[in-house]
Amino acid sequence: METLTIGKALNTGLRRALEDDPKVIIMGEDVGKLGGVFRITDGLQKDFGEDRVIDTPLAESGIVGTAIGLALRGYRPVCEIQFDGFVYPAYDQIVSQVAKFHYRSQGKVRLPMVIRIPFGGGIGAVEHHSESPEAYFSHTAGLKVVSCASPGDAYWMIQQSIASDDPIIFLEPKRRYWEKGPVETDGTPQSLHASRVVRPGSHATVVAYGPMVRTALDAATAAAEEGRELEVIDLRTLSPLDLEPVYASVRRTGRLVVVHEAPSNVGLGAEIAARVTEDCFYSLEAPVLRVTGFNVPYPAARLEEEYLPDLDRVLDAVDRSFGW
Amino acid sequence: MANGHPRASGDAQHDRAGADPHGPDDFVQLLDPDGERVEHPDYSVDFTDEEYRGLYRDLIVVRKLDTEATALQRQGELGIWASLLGQEAAQVGSGRALRAQDMCFPTYREHGVLYCRGIDPIMPLSLFRGVDQGAWDPVAHKFSMYTIVIGAQTLHATGYAMGVALDGRIGGNGSGNGNGDEAVIAYFGDGASAQGDVNEAFVYASVFHAPIVFFCQNNQYAISEPLDRQTRVPLYRRAAGFGFPGVRVDGNDVLATYAVTRSALDHARHGQGPTLVEAYTYRMGAHTTSDDPTRYRIASEVESWQARDPILRMRRFLDKQGIAREDFFDEVDQEAAREAVHLRERVLTMPDPDPMTVFDHAYPNGSPEVDRERAQYAEYLASFAGEAH
Numbered sequence: 252m253e254t255l256t257i258g259k260a261l262n263t264g265l266r267r268a269l270e271d272d273p274k275v276i277i278m279g280e281d282v283g284k285l286g287g288v289f290r291i292t293d294g295l296q297k298d299f300g301e302d303r304v305i306d307t308p309l310a311e312s313g314i315v316g317t318a319i320g321l322a323l324r325g326y327r328p329v330c331e332i333q334f335d336g337f338v339y340p341a342y343d344q345i346v347s348q349v350a351k352f353h354y355r356s357q358g359k360v361r362l363p364m365v366i367r368i369p370f371g372g373g374i375g376a377v378e379h380h381s382e383s384p385e386a387y388f389s390h391t392a393g394l395k396v397v398s399c400a401s402p403g404d405a406y407w408m409i410q411q412s413i414a415s416d417d418p419i420i421f422l423e424p425k426r427r428y429w430e431k432g433p434v435e436t437d438g439t440p441q442s443l444h445a446s447r448v449v450r451p452g453s454h455a456t457v458v459a460y461g462p463m464v465r466t467a468l469d470a471a472t473a474a475a476e477e478g479r480e481l482e483v484i485d486l487r488t489l490s491p492l493d494l495e496p497v498y499a500s501v502r503r504t505g506r507l508v509v510v511h512e513a514p515s516n517v518g519l520g521a522e523i524a525a526r527v528t529e530d531c532f533y534s535l536e537a538p539v540l541r542v543t544g545f546n547v548p549y550p551a552a553r554l555e556e557e558y559l560p561d562l563d564r565v566l567d568a569v570d571r572s573f574g575w
Numbered sequence: 576m577a578n579g580h581p582r583a584s585g586d587a588q589h590d591r592a593g594a595d596p597h598g599p600d601d602f603v604q605l606l607d608p609d610g611e612r613v614e615h616p617d618y619s620v621d622f623t624d625e626e627y628r629g630l631y632r633d634l635i636v637v638r639k640l641d642t643e644a645t646a647l648q649r650q651g652e653l654g655i656w657a658s659l660l661g662q663e664a665a666q667v668g669s670g671r672a673l674r675a676q677d678m679c680f681p682t683y684r685e686h687g688v689l690y691c692r693g694i695d696p697i698m699p700l701s702l703f704r705g706v707d708q709g710a711w712d713p714v715a716h717k718f719s720m721y722t723i724v725i726g727a728q729t730l731h732a733t734g735y736a737m738g739v740a741l742d743g744r745i746g747g748n749g750s751g752n753g754n755g756d757e758a759v760i761a762y763f764g765d766g767a768s769a770q771g772d773v774n775e776a777f778v779y780a781s782v783f784h785a786p787i788v789f790f791c792q793n794n795q796y797a798i799s800e801p802l803d804r805q806t807r808v809p810l811y812r813r814a815a816g817f818g819f820p821g822v823r824v825d826g827n828d829v830l831a832t833y834a835v836t837r838s839a840l841d842h843a844r845h846g847q848g849p850t851l852v853e854a855y856t857y858r859m860g861a862h863t864t865s866d867d868p869t870r871y872r873i874a875s876e877v878e879s880w881q882a883r884d885p886i887l888r889m890r891r892f893l894d895k896q897g898i899a900r901e902d903f904f905d906e907v908d909q910e911a912a913r914e915a916v917h918l919r920e921r922v923l924t925m926p927d928p929d930p931m932t933v934f935d936h937a938y939p940n941g942s943p944e945v946d947r948e949r950a951q952y953a954e955y956l957a958s959f960a961g962e963a964h
Contacts, residue, residue: 276741302741308782313730313775320734323713324742340771347724348731355720357710358936392937392945416939444943491944 252435258428260402261291263436264409265329269299272327275413278305279314279331279367288333289369289428311341315366319348322362329413335370336379342387349418350393361416365409369425370398371462371512372544372559375552382549383513385461388420389490389522396490397443398422400464402432404487407440415443422489424462444488446496452480455506455569458497458523460486463510463560470565481569489519497523498530505536506572510560515543537575540568601809602855603835604825608883610891618834624898630829631893632907633667634886637687639911640696643918644686644703648864652922653703657684661827661859664885665792667691668832669854672840673760676717678739680732680761683721684792688762692718696914697921706925725763726770729789732761733776736785736843745786746846756844759787760836766797768813769805777817777851786843788836789814789851792826794858799871814851826854827885857883930956 255263268275277292283306286293296304307314311332318328332338338345345366352360372381388396395417399405405423412419441447449464450471459467464485471481482500486492501507507527509520524539542560550558604613605620622630641659648656659666666687673679673691681688686699694716702709702721713719722728736759739745747753767773768791780787791810795802806813814821824835832854839850857880861868893899934949 308775308778310775310778312772313733313779316727316730316772316775317734317737317779320731320736321738321741322734323719323731324735324738326738326741343724344727344730344772348722348727352720353939354936355708355710356713356936357707358939359710359712360714360720361939363939395938395942491942493943 252433254431255402255406255434256429256431257399257402257405257424258289258291260406260434261399261409261423262293262295263434264406265292266295266298268329268410268413269295269303271410272413274325275327275329276303276305276321277329277331278307278318280307280309280333282306282331287331289425291367291423291428292331311337311339312344315341315344315349315364318364319344319352319362322364323360327363327413329365329367332366332368334380335368335382335384338366338368338384341366345388345394345420346391350391354393362418363413363416364418365412365421366419367409367421367423369428370422371424371426372549372555373426373462375555377552378549381555383511383544385420385422385489385511386513386518389519394418394420394490395444395488396420396422397488398424398461399487400424400427400459400461400485402430402434404485406434406436408443408487411440411443422461427462427465430465444491444493446484446486446488446493448482448496448500449485450481450483452482452504454480454504455508455572456482456484456497456500456504457508457510457565457569458484458486459510460489460519461512463512466560466562467510467565470562470569473562474566474569479569486519492523492526494523494526494530497527501527501531502534505534506569507535507539508542508565508568508572509539510542510565512544512559514546515541516546518543537572540572542568599809599823599855602823602825603831604828605831605834606828606888606892608827608888610888610893610895612892615831618831618838620830620834622830627893627898628903630667630671630833631886631889631899632910633671633687633691634663634829634889635907636911636914637663637667637690638886639915640690640918641686643915644700645860645864647700647919647922648703653700653864654705655863655865656703657863658860659684659686661857661880661885662792662794663687664829664889665826665832665854665856668829669760669790669836669852672833672836673717674754674758674840674844676755676757677840677844678717678719678732678735678757678759680719680728680735680759681721682725682728682762682764682767683723684764685721685762689718692716694718696918697925700918700922701925704922704925706928726767726772726776729761729763729767729773729776730779732759732787733780733783733785735759736780736787736849737783739786740783745844753845754841756846757786758840758843759785760790760840761787762790762792764791764797765793765795765802765805765810766800767791768810777814777819777849780849781818784846784848786846787849788839788843789849790836791851791853792856793853794856796858796862796868796872798862798866799868801871809853811851811853819849819851821851821853823853823855826856827883827888829885829889856885
């Protein structure tokens with residue numbers, strides 16, 4: 252058992268993946284000598300060489316497009332997109348090619364690629380550095396989308412994603428990179444595409460993923476002081492969704508609040524609400540409520556505390572659910 | 576066998592399609608439209624008579640199959656067809672220049688290259704009929720799947736070439752004189768030259784010194800838009816700005832296309848980096864069967880290019896050199912006709928895919944969401960069992 256930050260856990264997981272499989276390569280902007288702008292690849296080029304940890308030209312479509320070719324050649328590329336807002340130049344390659352090669356080829360071609368994207372706000376950044384693009388990718392058949400929320404998951408999920416033959420969008424909660432937690436480096440990991448109850452409770456269910464898991468847990472701690480026990484579920488996998496634990500929870504609590512930073516409109520919360528309504532209609536005591544970023548472009552840093560869901564907004568939604 | 580190295584020629588005028596009935600004066604040509612052999616200081620071919628006849632046969636068969644496919648579309652048997660009419664020499668010349676181990680990344684019009692790679696010509700027809708999406712095995716055939724998004728495949732090709740270099744399969748590590756090493760070719764067109772992906776591919780190939788040939792078939796039109804809407808300089812000269820050689824070849828000359836492409840591929844496999852080849856040619860037909868080129872180009876332009884037909888000049892050459900006689904030409908025509916009939920029969924009897932296969936292969940490891948939909952749809956279809964249609 253070690254105590255690591257999420258950032259260091261990712262770094263350690265990447266290191267193990269490089270050690271375990273000589274076909275694994277890391278590619279992206281500034282991932283070499285600098286170790287990435289968040290230092291997630293710190294020290295890897297020094298130990299594994301410039302052929303395996305590749306500083307690419309500053310062109311995101313090129314990163315993903317050439318990674319496809321490398322995957323066709325038998326490599327397992329792990330692409331780093333420096334910030335969420337910079338993934339869009341690669342969007343065509345991801346949606347039109349990465350997601351479709353296997354289907355197009357009737358299963359003859361596999362593209363075992365991972366595209367890592369630090370996502371979400373809360374770091375006081377300028378525009379394009381705080382976005383939550385998960386719905387674009389979750390909406391795209393052929394991609395799998397996951398997000399880690401703890402150091403333990405960061406360490407294991409990055410390795411599981413690299414070992415998987417599915418193309419995977421790997422969303423990293425950038426504002427939680429420095430949060431510490433226990434990592435069982437010799438344990439047996441949970442399935443990559445499974446959600447998990449991270450705090451049991453009996454009065455209402457709160458579903459979150461990535462950076463909002465911490466917010467939901469804090470809200471649950473506060474609610475407990477007022478005698479309300481919130482069950483918090485970390486989705487972990489956004490596509491495919493694993494909602495059985497959510498259905499089971501809602502059948503007990505009758506109330507569900509979904510939390511994400513992305514805007515509500517046509518977001519993950521809408522999909523979850525629809526499915527929970529379909530599967531748990533007679534168990535629901537109130538409509539599924541969403542606590543999300545607003546339906547506006549991500550604001551300037553001095554306004555982001557208004558935009559981002561926080562503990563109080565989560566508790567407010569829980570109150571509204573009980574007041575229904 | 577080609578010799579010499581690709582080079583960036585000197586000053587070249589900015590020429591418009593069809594402006595000069597004899598073509599630009601800065602391209603490599605080994606066979607002129609009259610079927611006369613032309614000497615070039617850097618490029619030559621040394622084919623046996625049998626090999627010359629083989630190239631002619633390829634050109635005839637490729638055109639015949641293409642013509643048959645267009646007819647099949649007109650008869651409602653294909654949803655759409657992207658004809659290569661006029662580009663046979665560019666495709667056969669470059670396709671035959673590939674060595675067995677070389678990897679190819681096509682657009683959606685490379686039926687001639689596909690034929691040269693030994694892939695069953697039925698494959699693109701099943702794509703354009705809508706039975707599948709062109710699902711041949713790209714690794715087994717060393718020929719990636721058709722790519723419909725313009726220019727996207729140039730990045731895949733570049734990445735693959737980077738992998739070839741990482742594998743140490745260039746620069747004399749292969750067998751013998753290094754010709755056992757690998758090279759990669761990326762096809763694209765004049766329209767694609769404006770795409771960001773193509774320009775990014777040039778950057779990546781250049782800085783990683785990737786063993787790749789960028790083969791641009793400049794057929795003068797991107798659907799309706801003429802070349803001067805894509806560029807103000809001859810396309811091959813763009814390579815200089817990216818730091819690798821560019822060369823323009825007469826794309827209607829199968830011998831020159833072969834020589835230039837083979838040289839560029841060997842240059843790449845020997846570890847000397849990328850080359851841009853601009854094959855100067857003309858799309859004699861429509862962009863696809865959905866297009867009407869009479870809306871944007873004049874008949875005299877098309878006629879001027881008919882005089883430069885790639886097959887006609889090869890036939891004249893074989894005839895003048897005494898390499899082939901009438902009986903050979905007749906025999907090839909009959910063989911092509913037989914292949915076309917065979918192709919037609921197979922298209923007409925091609926079964927539609929089973930409805931439930933819509934759910935297959937979305938993910939290598941599958942998905943519970945897709946599995947659920949599959950089960951629900953199977954149940955839905957079963958609910959009609961026994962009903963009259």
